[in-house]
Amino acid sequence: LVLAFxxxxxxxxxxRLTFAAYALCFILASSLGYLGGEIVFKGxxxxxGSVSSxxxxxxxxxxxxxxxxxxxxxxxxxxxxGLKGLFKRDTMASTGQPVNDETVRRQIQSPAKLMPPFPSLxxxxxxxxxxxxxxx
Numbered sequence: 001l002v003l004a005f006x007x008x009x010x011x012x013x014x015x016r017l018t019f020a021a022y023a024l025c026f027i028l029a030s031s032l033g034y035l036g037g038e039i040v041f042k043g044x045x046x047x048x049g050s051v052s053s054x055x056x057x058x059x060x061x062x063x064x065x066x067x068x069x070x071x072x073x074x075x076x077x078x079x080x081x082g083l084k085g086l087f088k089r090d091t092m093a094s095t096g097q098p099v100n101d102e103t104v105r106r107q108i109q110s111p112a113k114l115m116p117p118f119p120s121l122x123x124x125x126x127x128x129x130x131x132x133x134x135x136x
Contacts, residue, residue: 058132061125065118072136080115087134101130 062072069079076082081093089099095112097103105126110117121129 054128054131055135057125058128058130061121061129062132065121066129069115083133084136086136104130104133 062070071078071082071084073084074082075084086092086104087099091097092099092103092107094115095103095107097107107115108118108121108126108129110119
């Protein structure tokens, strides 16, 4: 704040003082937010590429692409079948095929029934989506 006062008083422009004070406060608050998180979480935040970040990315993809038609908290159908416990089932409700990474991947990329295909998902996104589906 002393620096902000000095910069503002240099030319006697009160708007410069206000801008400098806000800028300094923003930098201070941002730094404290980052350092505070480091202190509180003490490295418990998952590193990039970990299982939980993969699941988190998969959840985001699911919300963007799948949640309009599928439930995650139930086996009850919405437009498509509910996906709760998908990887605990023997077969997929829509195709009767066994539930495994390969058949789920195939169903997402080129579905057997009325579901729209998602061929644009890159392999890492598909891995993330499947990791998320395994948590349901």
